[in-house]
Amino acid sequence: MPSASVIAAHEVRTLWRDGRLRIASALAVILLVVAVVSGAQYQRALTAERTQADAAEQTRWTSQGEKNPHSAAHYGYYVFKPASPLALFDRGIEPFTGVGVWLEAHKMNGFVYRPAQDAAPVSRFGDLSAATILRQLLPLLIILAGYAMIASERERGTLRQLLVSGASRRALGLGKVGATIGSVGVVLAPAILIGIIAVALSGAAPPAGRIVALLLGYGAYLTGWACLTLAISALARSARTALIVLLGLWLFGCVIGPRLAGEVAARAYPVPSEIAYRSTIEADLGPSHSTERVEALKAQLLKQYGVATTAELPVNWGGVSLQAGEEHGNAVFDRHTGPLYATYANQDRLHQMLGFLAPELAMRSLSQAAAGSDLAHHLRFVTAAEQHRRLMQRLLNGDLTKNAREGEEYVVSEAFWRTIPAFTYTPPSSMEALRGAMPAILALAAWLVGTALLLGFALRRLRA
Amino acid sequence: MSGRTGTTLRFLTQEMLRDRAMVIATILLAVALILAIGNGLAALAQQRAVIAEAERATAASIRAAEERARPFLSGEIEKPGYWLDPSDVRGFGGYFLVNHTVKPPLALSALTIGSGDVLPRLLRVTPGTLASTAASYDVESPSRLSLGRLDASFVIIFLLPLVIAAAGHGALAADREAGRLPLLAMHGLSPQRVAQMRLGLRVLTLLATGAAAILIPLALGGVALDAGLAAWLAVAVAYGVFWAAVTLVVISFARRASTAAAALGALWLILVLVLPWCISLAAEIAYPAPSRVAQVIEGRDASDEADKARSAALGAYLQDHPELAGSGAKLDPEEFVVRQITTTRLVDNRQAQSDAKFDARMAERQTFVDGLAWLSPPVLAQGAMIELSGTGLTRHRAFVEQTRAYVGELRRYFEPRMLAEDKTFSDWNGWPRFGWNEPSPRDLVRTALGRALGLLVLAGVLFIFATRRLRHTRITARMD
Numbered sequence: 001m002p003s004a005s006v007i008a009a010h011e012v013r014t015l016w017r018d019g020r021l022r023i024a025s026a027l028a029v030i031l032l033v034v035a036v037v038s039g040a041q042y043q044r045a046l047t048a049e050r051t052q053a054d055a056a057e058q059t060r061w062t063s064q065g066e067k068n069p070h071s072a073a074h075y076g077y078y079v080f081k082p083a084s085p086l087a088l089f090d091r092g093i094e095p096f097t098g099v100g101v102w103l104e105a106h107k108m109n110g111f112v113y114r115p116a117q118d119a120a121p122v123s124r125f126g127d128l129s130a131a132t133i134l135r136q137l138l139p140l141l142i143i144l145a146g147y148a149m150i151a152s153e154r155e156r157g158t159l160r161q162l163l164v165s166g167a168s169r170r171a172l173g174l175g176k177v178g179a180t181i182g183s184v185g186v187v188l189a190p191a192i193l194i195g196i197i198a199v200a201l202s203g204a205a206p207p208a209g210r211i212v213a214l215l216l217g218y219g220a221y222l223t224g225w226a227c228l229t230l231a232i233s234a235l236a237r238s239a240r241t242a243l244i245v246l247l248g249l250w251l252f253g254c255v256i257g258p259r260l261a262g263e264v265a266a267r268a269y270p271v272p273s274e275i276a277y278r279s280t281i282e283a284d285l286g287p288s289h290s291t292e293r294v295e296a297l298k299a300q301l302l303k304q305y306g307v308a309t310t311a312e313l314p315v316n317w318g319g320v321s322l323q324a325g326e327e328h329g330n331a332v333f334d335r336h337t338g339p340l341y342a343t344y345a346n347q348d349r350l351h352q353m354l355g356f357l358a359p360e361l362a363m364r365s366l367s368q369a370a371a372g373s374d375l376a377h378h379l380r381f382v383t384a385a386e387q388h389r390r391l392m393q394r395l396l397n398g399d400l401t402k403n404a405r406e407g408e409e410y411v412v413s414e415a416f417w418r419t420i421p422a423f424t425y426t427p428p429s430s431m432e433a434l435r436g437a438m439p440a441i442l443a444l445a446a447w448l449v450g451t452a453l454l455l456g457f458a459l460r461r462l463r464a
Numbered sequence: 465m466s467g468r469t470g471t472t473l474r475f476l477t478q479e480m481l482r483d484r485a486m487v488i489a490t491i492l493l494a495v496a497l498i499l500a501i502g503n504g505l506a507a508l509a510q511q512r513a514v515i516a517e518a519e520r521a522t523a524a525s526i527r528a529a530e531e532r533a534r535p536f537l538s539g540e541i542e543k544p545g546y547w548l549d550p551s552d553v554r555g556f557g558g559y560f561l562v563n564h565t566v567k568p569p570l571a572l573s574a575l576t577i578g579s580g581d582v583l584p585r586l587l588r589v590t591p592g593t594l595a596s597t598a599a600s601y602d603v604e605s606p607s608r609l610s611l612g613r614l615d616a617s618f619v620i621i622f623l624l625p626l627v628i629a630a631a632g633h634g635a636l637a638a639d640r641e642a643g644r645l646p647l648l649a650m651h652g653l654s655p656q657r658v659a660q661m662r663l664g665l666r667v668l669t670l671l672a673t674g675a676a677a678i679l680i681p682l683a684l685g686g687v688a689l690d691a692g693l694a695a696w697l698a699v700a701v702a703y704g705v706f707w708a709a710v711t712l713v714v715i716s717f718a719r720r721a722s723t724a725a726a727a728l729g730a731l732w733l734i735l736v737l738v739l740p741w742c743i744s745l746a747a748e749i750a751y752p753a754p755s756r757v758a759q760v761i762e763g764r765d766a767s768d769e770a771d772k773a774r775s776a777a778l779g780a781y782l783q784d785h786p787e788l789a790g791s792g793a794k795l796d797p798e799e800f801v802v803r804q805i806t807t808t809r810l811v812d813n814r815q816a817q818s819d820a821k822f823d824a825r826m827a828e829r830q831t832f833v834d835g836l837a838w839l840s841p842p843v844l845a846q847g848a849m850i851e852l853s854g855t856g857l858t859r860h861r862a863f864v865e866q867t868r869a870y871v872g873e874l875r876r877y878f879e880p881r882m883l884a885e886d887k888t889f890s891d892w893n894g895w896p897r898f899g900w901n902e903p904s905p906r907d908l909v910r911t912a913l914g915r916a917l918g919l920l921v922l923a924g925v926l927f928i929f930a931t932r933r934l935r936h937t938r939i940t941a942r943m944d
Contacts, residue, residue, distance in 0.1 A: 024730065031738065038745060053757045060764060078764065080757055096582065096606035099756050113756035114601060116582045116609065118826065120747055120833045121850045121857065122843050124579065124612060125740035132741075140733060144726060240722035244485065244630065247729055255622060256496075262611035263503055273510075274586070274602045275517045279562075344605040351607060375607045 007167065007175025008182065015145055015183050025187050028133065028141055032191035035130045039088035040198035046083040053080050053100075054423075062418050066411045069396040070322060076104035077392065079385050079423045081111075084372030085206040088198055089214070090131035092373025095119065101382070103389035103423075105396075106325065108333040111382070130191060131367050134218055135360050136254045138184055139225040143246045146180045146229035150462070151239040159462075169459040173230065177455070180226040206372075209430030213370040217441075220448040221363045227451035234458035257358025264354065265347040271340065284332040297324050311406045319401030326393045333386070341379055348375045355443035362443035369437035372427055376436040380428060388423045395420055472653060476665050485634075486666060489627045490673050496623055497677035500616045504574035505685040507613075511569040511585055514602075518564040518586050525562035530892050532560075537890060546887070553889035554801050557591050557878040565589050565870055565898045567863040570854035571687040572696060575678070576617040578855030581609055587867055589898075591878040592808060616678060617849045620700045621842050622736060624674065625707040628667055629728035632711040634721035635662040636937070641721065645937075656934035659715050667708040671701055692905055695912040696852050702919035703845040709926035716933035739840040743833060751829035754822050762818055763811065770810035771803075801882050816868075823861065830857065841919055848912040852905075862903050870898045 016022070057078050064075060080100035087094060098111025116123070126132055150172075153159035162172065199206065229246055236242035272280075286293065301313065301320060310317035348365070355362025368374035404410035427433075434441070480486050533551035535541040546552040550560040564586045573580055584601045612618070636659040639645050648658055675697065679689070687693070710731060711724075718724035837843040850856040873896045881887065 027734075027738070031741075034745070038749070049755055049757050053761055056761050057764075060768070078760055093606040093610045096609040100760060110601075112760070114582060114606075115753075115756075116579075117601065118753050118756070118822075119579075120744065120826075120830055121579050121847065122740055122747070122833050122837075123744045125744065125843070125846070126612075126737065128741035128745045136737070137733070140729070144730075148722070238722070240634075240720075240725060243722055243725050243729075247626070247725070251623075251626060256614070258611045259614040259618065262608045263614050266605075266608055271603050271605065273514045273517060275514055275521055275564075277603050278588075279521055340603065344607065347605050348607050351611070375605065378606065 004171040004174035004178065007162075007171060008178040011149065011176055011179030012182055015179065024141055024144060025183070028137055028187045029190055031128070031137070032130055032133050032187070033194055035128050035133055036088065036191050036195045036198060039091070039129055040195075040201070042091075043083050043085070043088040046087070050080040050082055050099075053078070058422050061420070063414065064417060066413055068409075068411050069399050069416075070105065070318075072417065073105035073322075073393055073396045076102050077423070078102050079388065079425075081378075081381050082425065084377065084427065085199060086210060086214070086371035087373050089129065089195060090367045090371035090373055091127055091129055092368035092371060093375060093378060094373050095123075095127065097378050101385050103385060103392060105322075105393055106329055108329075108337065108386055108389070130195065131364075131371070134188075135221070135363050135367070138187070138222055139250055139254060139360075141187065142180055142184055142222065142225045143229050143243070143250060145183050146176070146226060147233050147243045147246050148239040149176050149180070149230060150233040151236050151242045155239060163462075169462060172462075173455055173459045176230050177223070177226050180229065181223060184222060184226075207430045210370045210372070210433065213430065213434055214367060217363060217366040217370065217444060220444050221359060224359060224444075224447045224451040227448075227455040231451065231455040231458040234455070234462050253358045254360045257354070258351075258361055258364065261351050261354040261358065261361050265350040268350055269343045269346040271343050277336065277340065281332060281336050284335065285329060293328065294321050294324075297321060313406075315401045316404040316410075317406060319397050319399070319404060322400065323394065323397035326390070326397065330390060341382075344375055344379070349439060352437065352439035352443065355440050356446060359444065359447040362440040362447065365440035366434075366437045366444060369433050369440070370430075372433065374433075374437070376433065377427060381425060384425045385423070392420055468652065472661060473665065476662050480662075480666055480669065483631075486631045486669075489630045490670060493619070493623065493627045493670060494673050494677040496619045497616055497674060498681055500614050500619045501574060501678060501681040501685070503613070504577065504615050505681065505687075507577060507580075508569055508571065508574045508685075511573070515566050515568060515586065518566060521562050522564065525560060526892055529556055529560040533890065537888070551889055553878060553881040553887050556889045557874075557882060558801070558804075561590060561895075563589055563874075563898075565863070565867040566900060567859070568900055570692070572692050572853040573855050574682065574685065574687060575615065575693075575696060576849045576853035576855055577613040577615045578617070578850035578853055579857065579860070580853075580855035581613060583855075583857075583860045589867060589871055589874065591871070591874040591882075592804065617846060617853075620674075620703060620849075621846050624670075624700075624704055625710075625732050625736065626729075627670060628704065628707045628711055629725065629732065631666040631670060632663045632708065633714070633718075633724040633728055635659045635666070635711075636715045636934075637718060637721040637724055640719065654935075655937040656931055659712065659934055660931070663708060663712055663715070667704065667711075671704050674700070674704070691909050692852050695909045695916070696849055698916040699845050699848045699852075699912050699919075702916035702923070703841060706841050706919045706923040706926075709923035709930065712930040713926050713933075716930040716937070735840055736842045740843050740846075743836045743840060743843055746836065747829050747833050751825060751832055753829070754818075754825055759818050759822070763815055766811045766814035767807065770807035773810070805879055805882065826857070838918065841922065844915050844919065848915045851908045852912050858908070859903065863900075866901060867898075870896070 057080075061072075061077050064072060067075070078100050081097070083094075095116040096114055099113045099115070101111050102109045126136075150159065153162065163169075228249070232245050232249075233239070233242045236245060271277075298310065298317065298321070301317070302308065302310070305313055307313055313320075351361050352365045355365060365374065369376065399412060399416065400410070403412075529550035533549070533556075536543050536549055536551040543549050543552070546554040547559050549555040566586045567584075569580070569585065581604065582601065636655055639648060639655075639658060645655055645658075649655075678697070678700075682693070711728060714724050714727045714731070718727055833843070834847065837847055847856075851858055877896050881889065
């Protein structure tokens with residue numbers, strides 16, 4: 001009575017004898033290794049470049065010489081987004097976000113220089129990253145390895161022999177799934193090894209939780225494809241039909257589905273046009289140095305201190321009014337960026353939900369979340385940068401308010417710039433990052449369970 | 465057409481109509497194209513609406529400025545600081561003017577969104593710094609951008625080959641597997657002829673359906689057939705013919721339909737996914753883009769240097785504008801507007817050098833990609849479609865160039881007025897407006913037709929090769 005392990009061993013031998021599959025596997029291994037190595041180089045160069053740029057900006061800030069704090073506020077400070085250690089595996093949305101942002105007085109600037117803007121149009125075919133290969137190519141390799149595993153046995157009449165010899169349907173399913181996964185594992189092993197070495201050499205080891213999430217996520221995703229492939233192979237009348245159905249499912253799930261999801265989400269949660277967005281913010285901000293708002297504040301302050309002129313105030317009126325302007329601006333920015341980011345997040349959530357129909361989308365979301373290259377990580381950095389801008393303005397205006405005297409030129413010494421804390425960014429913990437990808441995790445779990453159940457159903461009704 | 469050919473064609477047509485795979489493939493292609501063009505037309509309408517919105521915003525800002533300036537000009541109200549006063553040219557040019565340069569979308573962008581979603585279609589411009597032209601873009605979720613767009617080009621480049629493969633992979637193997645080849649040979653139909661006629665009929669049906677699914681929605685959307693659209697269709701048809709030839713080659717090798725399907729799937733994967741990825745990666749490695757982060761730092765350095773050399777910068781400026789040196793206007797290098805004009809000029813010069821270096825490298829990279837594109841028909845076809853649709857880098861570079869020239873024009877208008885003694889402004893309609901100058905599409909059409917011809921030649925070579933192989937096909941009733 002052939003056991004699952006005997007069936008698996010036999011299938012692995014058969015697959016290995018298939019020259020086409022050997023070529024396809026070799027191609028996948030080469031692509032994966034190229035993707036991991038080039039990803040590692042890209043990530044290392046990016047990290048070095050941004051570390052240097054951050055240091056240069058900090059030096060520029062602290063050595064700007066004697067200056068009025070408000071001049072320094074306009075002089076501003078650039079912060080650059082750090083590359084996540086796992087970006088070598090999955091660059092996620094990084095090519096579509098800017099590289100850094102200028103923090104200055106009165107304005108919440110946007111991120112500048114999206115890499116995709118500079119890329120040749122051929123890059124829109126996709127990004128050769130290890131994650132793309134795992135999500136799009138390996139399912140295809142699984143299909144090629146497994147579409148004929150049961151259907152061909154039936155066509156050749158060997159399935160009847162197998163069942164008559166006492167092989168249980170459970171052993172048959174487990175053996176063939178095991179063989180498919182095992183053959184894909186052979187492709188994955190060298191890339192995983194190189195990936196681990198590259199991450200270790202980068203010097204910025206990612207939290208183990210993220211790596212575990214990636215391993216489990218991709219494991220579930222690829223096992224789901226193996227179960228689906230064998231289920232269709234068992235259900236289809238011929239190997240040809242099985243192949244065509246599976247290629248159709250792959251095409252929808254991995255190629256058309258994600259693009260369709262993007263369109264659906266953009267329709268469901270539309271974003272405003274650039275002009276509408278900017279002009280509403282400008283209208284809410286009001287004219288530069290708005291007189292009405294400033295005059296009201298002045299009156300209130302004079303009344304509060306019981307004086308007639310701003311010169312008599314115990315604080316510097318210029319500093320107070322500048323900080324009030326900042327706070328007004330901050331409220332306006334929050335009122336507009338909040339809903340915009342919520343729209344982005346809603347679109348993202350819908351992409352994840354659509355992962356129940358096209359598992360590539362779910363895997364994509366989980367992979368980007370674990371790699372630290374998803375929307376949530378980007379928005380966290382944007383928020384951290386904006387908080388730092390506000391902190392800088394508060395400290396600069398605070399100094400003006402406290403120390404400047406009306407009618408007198410006021411400058412601070414270079415030592416003052418060092419009292420403004422340098423920008424630091426802490427990425428979310430593994431748990432925090434994965435919590436945002438919960439719909440995707442559920443979709444992947446549903447995918448794994450659903451395809452396993454389908455395989456069970458197909459094996460139960462298997463007729464030789 | 466001889467009677468036998470006519471009878472054969474009738475038979476093959478009836479057979480095609482009964483073939484569920486063919487019917488599904490045809491419907492799938494038509495539905496996908498109609499959906500994609502619907503998407504493209506919606507994007508086109510949205511872009512046009514944004515441009516109209518920009519024009520309205522400019523008109524509204526001028527009206528508001530004129531209204532606000534009226535009491536200041538008549539002397540009814542005392543003039544405030546210039547930043548609050550549009551009747552002061554420094555206030556109007558620096559704070560009140562809402563002005564954009566606009567790259568109007570071509571109607572063909574409804575077919576190919578290309579890089580149109582990552583490249584800005586309008587830029588906010590003032591007489592001030594040029595830096596904003598390289599760093600602006602539309603409001604769009606980066607997640608959505610990373611997923612890519614479902615447009616007609618995507619359907620043609622990615623789906624059409626698979627649809628052709630689905631419809632044609634069994635063009636000969638099905639007869640062989642059913643043991644019909646000897647029977648057909650008895651009627652004077654060689655395997656070569658059967659495969660060619662069956663595949664030809666199916667590919668023609670698919671291409672005709674595809675053309676109708678493109679042209680009808682476009683016509684309903686008000687897009688007229690012009691040279692650009694004709695060239696786009698020529699590229700799409702040539703690409704389809706190339707895949708038909710690939711299918712014929714595979715048919716000539718494969719003895720079973722499932723083997724043909726698997727081989728076509730593998731070829732699709734290599735040509736449509738793997739090779740473009742490799743070309744993109746090779747281009748990045750061979751011609752890495754100069755660092756944008758380094759460019760930001762260079763810009764900051766330039767700004768610092770300019771700030772330190774304010775007086776010298778003013779001298780250089782006056783050397784270029786001698787009319788101001790003798791105008792009686794007192795130019796203080798510490799005055800904010802003077803400082804802004806002179807430092808901006810130095811920073812822009814440095815930025816222009818850095819941009820030129822960047823653009824030169826990008827042009828080298830594109831030349832490299834264009835050369836390698838001949839290795840991958842999908843890249844070849846996609847490149848031609850993007851350029852014809854005006855959603856690629858060529859038209860965008862023209863836009864950035866025209867924007868730079870326009871900012872120069874704005875400066876020539878505003879700067880002398882800002883530095884003159886009398887800074888009163890009331891020329892509400894006289895300041896220079898941007899007019900987009902559409903580059904001639906002739907070269908793009910010629911390049912696209914060259915690529916279409918290249919694809920047809922490649923298809924011809926493959927067709928001849930497959931025909932020669934099919935001539936030697938064994939006719940047996942045995943199932944292999």
